Amino acid sequence: MKTVYTHSLHRLLDPQLFINLENVSYRIARLIKEGKRIAIYGDYDADGITSTALLVNFLRDIGVRVKYYIPSRFFEGYGLNKNAIKKISEVADALIVVDSGTNAHSELLFAKQLGIEVFVLDHHEPVNSEWKTDGIHILNPKLYTDINPFFKHLASVGISFYILIMLRRILNLEIKLKPYLDIVAIGTVADVVPLSLINRIFVKKGIEEINKKRRPGIKALLEHISTSSVSSFEIGFNIAPRLNAAGRLDDAKKAVKLLITQDERVGRVISSELEFLNKKRQKLTELRI
Numbered sequence: 001m002k003t004v005y006t007h008s009l010h011r012l013l014d015p016q017l018f019i020n021l022e023n024v025s026y027r028i029a030r031l032i033k034e035g036k037r038i039a040i041y042g043d044y045d046a047d048g049i050t051s052t053a054l055l056v057n058f059l060r061d062i063g064v065r066v067k068y069y070i071p072s073r074f075f076e077g078y079g080l081n082k083n084a085i086k087k088i089s090e091v092a093d094a095l096i097v098v099d100s101g102t103n104a105h106s107e108l109l110f111a112k113q114l115g116i117e118v119f120v121l122d123h124h125e126p127v128n129s130e131w132k133t134d135g136i137h138i139l140n141p142k143l144y145t146d147i148n149p150f151f152k153h154l155a156s157v158g159i160s161f162y163i164l165i166m167l168r169r170i171l172n173l174e175i176k177l178k179p180y181l182d183i184v185a186i187g188t189v190a191d192v193v194p195l196s197l198i199n200r201i202f203v204k205k206g207i208e209e210i211n212k213k214r215r216p217g218i219k220a221l222l223e224h225i226s227t228s229s230v231s232s233f234e235i236g237f238n239i240a241p242r243l244n245a246a247g248r249l250d251d252a253k254k255a256v257k258l259l260i261t262q263d264e265r266v267g268r269v270i271s272s273e274l275e276f277l278n279k280k281r282q283k284l285t286e287l288r289i
């Protein structure tokens, strides 16, 4: 079994080919070495939720002081806002924005002016092709025409996983990355990105991890889904809608908490709440038809 897994993860494209990945990872690695406080700024859909949870889990697992922020769909809307940035700047030295940020130049500059180091891990199309970085560390494969197209197909959670691969290399960590692929598979399937080479490997290996039910929140969520073994169908039609229901009707932070908790009881409580929210969402959808 071990050779199969090694072989398959080795089929991932060489991180060196991912333009700017190494630069951005070196900066993050340096912050980690200096013991800086890092905040992740996510989004309320499944890709934003999973990207946030992936980075929070990994950074926490290697001993980094990490916090996260998810804007409210109702009160703040999509992407960065200056009020949130102001609050974050009081408790963090660095901000990593996931699944948004590419076109939020003035908000990113605002964060920088407040003295925090700013990173963007995103896959949204740049609106302005004359993108100026102004000292902001941005990793978005869609900024480059000469990058391997497989990188352009990554969801934000896949881009974030490449950061993990690079951080592991730079910081010489012993930590295994395969157990994090459950979260990567969920975000990748939920974001409906093309399932080409890298994404196919993420989904295939990630589904194996989901079925091991090692993460308390995922284990609890699966108890509400009547199937013995999860495939990408269950991710798309059962798991992703439950995560998205949190952001659509209540608070997406619940979905992040589900994916980062190490407590079985917390996992059960949140998964029941998500179950309720998802049923409510289904009823609302029926009423609209």
Ligand SMILES: [Mn+2]
Pocket: 047, 048, 099, 123, 155, 156, 191
């Ligand atoms: Mn996305």
